[in-house]
Amino acid sequence: MSGLLRSVVGGLTSSRVFAAPLRCDAPPPSGLSVKAPETTASSTELDKFRKTFYNFATRDQIDGEVYLSEPDFVSAVAPEGDFNKIRREQYGILFKVADRRKVGRVNFDDFVAFEELLKKPAAEFDVAFRVFDSNGDGVVKFDEFKQVFQSMRHPESIPFDFDAPWVTLYLGKANGGHVLGFNEFTQLMKGLQGERLRQAFRHFDQNQDGYIEKRDFSRIIYELARHKLSDSVLANLENLGDVVPDGKISYSECIAFHNVIREMDLVEKVVREACARSPDGKITSQDFTNHASRTMRYGTFSPMEVAIIFHYARQGISAGEKPRLGLRDFGSLLDAKWGPPRPAGESKGKKATGTALHEIGKSAYYFGLGGIAGGLGATAVYPIDLTKTRMQNQRSKVVGELLYKNSLDCVRKVYKNEGFIGFYRGLPPQLIGVAPEKAIKLTVNDLVREYATDKDTGRIKLRWELFAGGLAGGCQVVFTNPLEIVKIRLQMQGENAKITGAPRQTAGQIVKSLGLLGLYKGAIACLCRDVPFSAIYFPAYAHLKKDVFHEGRDGKVLPYGEALAAAAAAGMPAAYLTTPADVIKTRLQTEARKGESTYKGVVDAFRKILNEEGARALFKGGPARVLRSSPQFGVTLVAYENLKKHFPYPEPHQSLSELVMPREEDLARVRARNALKVLLDVDTNIGIAKSQK
Template identity: 60%
Template sequence: MFPLDLPRVFPRVHCDADETASATSTTAKAVTISALNSVKNVMSVPETELKRWRRVFDSHATAVADGQKYLTKDQFVNAIAPAGDLSKIRRAQFAILFRVADTSKRGVVSWEDFVVFETLLKRSDADYWIAFQYFDVDDSGTITYDEFKNVFKENVGPDAIPFDFECDWVKLYLGTKNGQHVLGYNEFTQLMKGLQGERLRQAFKYIDKDQDGFIRPDEFKRIILEIAGHKLSEAVAERLPSLTTVNHPSGRISYSEVVAFHNIVRDSDILERVIREAIAKSKDGRIDQSDFLNYCETSTRYSLFTPMEASIIFHFAGRGNSSQRLSLYDFGQLLDPRWRAPLDVSENPATTTKSVLHQIAHSAYNFVLGGIAGALGATIVYPIDLVKTRMQNQRSTVVGQLLYKNSFDCVKKVLRNEGFVGFYRGLGPQLIGVAPEKAIKLTVNDFVRSRAMDPETGRIKLMWELIAGGTAGGCQVIFTNPLEIVKIRLQMQGEAAKLEGAAPKGAVHIIRQLGLVGLYKGASACLLRDIPFSSIYFPAYAHLKKDVFQEGYNGKQLSFLETLASAAIAGMPAAYFTTPADVVKTRLQVETRTGQTHYKGMGDAFAKIYQEEGFKAFFKGGPARVIRSSPQFGFTLVAYEYLHKFFPYPYNGNGDAKDVETALTTSSPEDLSKIRARNALKILLDVHGEFGRRTA
């Protein structure tokens, strides 16, 4: 196998004693130290990471020589280019990095070369270091004036706006080594950071022939596309000439406007953070120009954007109307280079039919996942539900009926008298019914919310949140009432067997006994419980996620525990405040035994319970209900959301998603090396948008 060719990847630096006093020599020493540190990194790569690199290398390398595998240029690009990259960098341009990785200039990359290159990407300054190596043609550890000039020219092409290499700006960055102008690594990084600004100044001066400080819209577009075209979406690029309408109806664009637009593009990451935070704090999910500037003033030490820059931002985001309130989706075309306008499908009958079928299919998908999630949540908390039911049915006015002192006493006696299986008495019908019950509740809530939600901001008014939850709660009663009356009678049979020696009856016997009408006994109380419960629960859940745990804030996704906490906490007030209706429902649905009060209906039940047992009776089993409902809905909602993540709906629609995904919201730590490789290309593309295409 070939030895590690470290001298090429980490440039040779010659430091003569006579040069130790010069700034360039100091830089060279720093580069040498940095190179030595990188060599250490090669030796300290974790075994797991080395194995991962080996898998990547072996899966792409096919060229064989001397019994060893090698990566060709195309294979190297496939191995290191990020999948689904959010920039407008073409995959072919990643071949620029091949020149850095191909240490021996053989036209292929060996396993040893690949290890050193991947180790190089682990450096915190890998992006600038790779760019430095690309310009350091002779591997000297410094970049001469001629090297910088020649690499620049061979990549930008003859049709590019010319750049004056003899300008004072370039000379300010160049030191002297052996009488030759050179750039050390640190000086090079600063030069590259400021190069776009100097190119912008020179390009404007070159095009502004009469030196009056104005250029035509088409000339402005040419400058921006050459310098920052890879950072713009096609929608913004096409409308670049419209900048003339912001401040100069005469049809010309000033140097100040050109600089302002360039500043916006250069600081797009900062701009995105400000916009996301300002929108997150707004009431309607939209901001106007005043909101934007006010937030800049209050959230930063210094004003980040000038009024001219704010006007330009809102001009392009608002498609020419800078006075309107804009959502994050509107700003997406300015923040995301790969932004595409949604297709207009309103006039296509075939597409409309397809959209209706998609909505039906999507509701069915939610229904199935809701049923699975509901069954899981019900199973976990079913023993608590059994205790809650028995406590609610306990009548203090009947002698000998006080079987349980409290919920804990009930648990002990059920375990002693009926065994562990007793805690799951009636679970079968519960699982059969809970699937459609929870599925209806979750599906209807999602459906109503989606129709009432602003498609661009993702916001929904509180009134519609309450309506969505209440509608969901009302619709589920068609399954809830028969399910619960059977479940309650099954749960009470263990108690009846203890008191009266009665033989337990199965669910089928209870259904036959009740009949179709009897299965809906207590339905009014069930509605009185479920509609307020869902009206409280779903809005509380949504606002806990958004306002307390900051879901979506700067792209944040909630953890498992945060989601569970949101769902569980939301269930507490919803469960407790609807306990009176649940008590009445239980009394109406349970089979009345000898000596117990008989209730004619919901109103009669409320009156008699109050007269015989007092106001406190309406909250019997309240704590048990909270203990049961809170974790049940917690696990149900967590399961529902995670099922959506693990089994995503396969159809993405017709571009109607309003999420704005950028590098700020999609980058992950495990992709850091590929992010740095992409950023290295961005630094080079700042020289010219065509960089690398002529030499790749």
């Protein structure tokens, strides 16, 4: 009776006539009661499972059951867009594990159980074990292994001998063997591809001379590991014979190639670390071997394996053309999703237009983020900036009245005479102007560095770093100079009112009185300050992060504290060494009081300050400038980088939700894919119809 019921239910689920799609992110529709499954999952995890389930579920219009069909289930568990080497329909084999009742549909309880299975540390092997444990008794016998193995293989696959010694060692013979528990089964699966390779080589080595034809080698690897290799490597499999050019491929070469595939994660680790430590970001085979020896405690790659790694990384590159390889060169070997570049003439016009619009939008977006970051930095240190300005404008006793003994005395007197709000005089125009000022500096520096960075190594030469920073500093002057002259005059009003009784002016009145040309008074001094400041600051910051705090080494991401320390430390020499230009700029942009010297230009100001007040006057406010510029640029740059990180400009493949927070691949989907990869070691064609092979 139960078998008949299953047949009826299975027939209903296979017919879409009796089912209506249910697509929503909300809880189940009213009137549908869903019993909470027996599970150890937290309420947060259950909510996540429920959302996923009902987003892809189908509701049966006859009995109202909400379930996942096989296509629904694949959509719910398969990583999105990951169907290049592993086809979508192949994930259907996981459906058989989730369908605990064997009725052709997965309900919410089944789905939760499958998701919890994927949470286990050895989930990938557990899924495979359940596939082979066909009767569900907790062990895999010889007959079970053979039957499931053969059922998953394509009829035209390379033959596999179940009487081979390797199989006998694990499972014995058909009628007298031992059984495998879960742990033993995992070891069998770990060694399965090696045995398949041995048997396949023997199958094609008809005369047993230890060699096979190149086309036979290609077929073996294509059948064993197609899902693990890029299109570039697959297209050049027969070129393995070029490593040891003898016309055919030996068993040693087959094993060496298989070892490279098996240890691909370790290959990538060695390549990345060796390139990161290389002065130019590129390595030779000797560099690779040396770093592998340091990394691996008890073994290393054989010379043949290293030769194979570099052979496939050099596809299309002559030996004399590029003897040293960067990380980009290894991409086609390391990344199974890597594909050949688009032909130059394919959709050229559309692509160029799309790229140009994309880059313009990207620059404008990051320009805006730079403005936000600049505003945060300016507000954080504005009281220090006001103190610095007042100290720099103070003349010596010979020239004028000495109002402040030092920066601390200036702070006390500003607070006493003008109150707390006095520290923020001139802040509104500062914020209005600082947005485009900092934005253009950060954006120009980014653009030049991106242009000058070697795409193969990710490195940039020092001269380009200096040029990028200097150009960024020069470009910002168009915004900086008007901003600063208005800000300085607003900052000096409290002091002038106390001494001369001069009436206060608004920012608009100051701009009107100065006129367009007056807003650029002192622009040469501003250039003399901002160009060297940025040329020092940006390279120093980049090298402090990389060389002192070791960002990127072994995948290290700097915490906020270290990033802020690097940014602040880089600002110290940049701020102090450019203080003379800042003093001259301040004097040129401030209205001279009665009895004080006036200046005709940068050179005249430099001479008079030097003659009347001495060399020390050129460094007035230097400590305050360091105290202001160092934390300001620290806050600004760290804020900018984190805004870019958490609110990145959406690339063409990104969804709107990914704009808010970059999405990490869901661990359950990753493990579902890895579980399928374990089963693909049986045959890369599992789940694919013969006509589609």
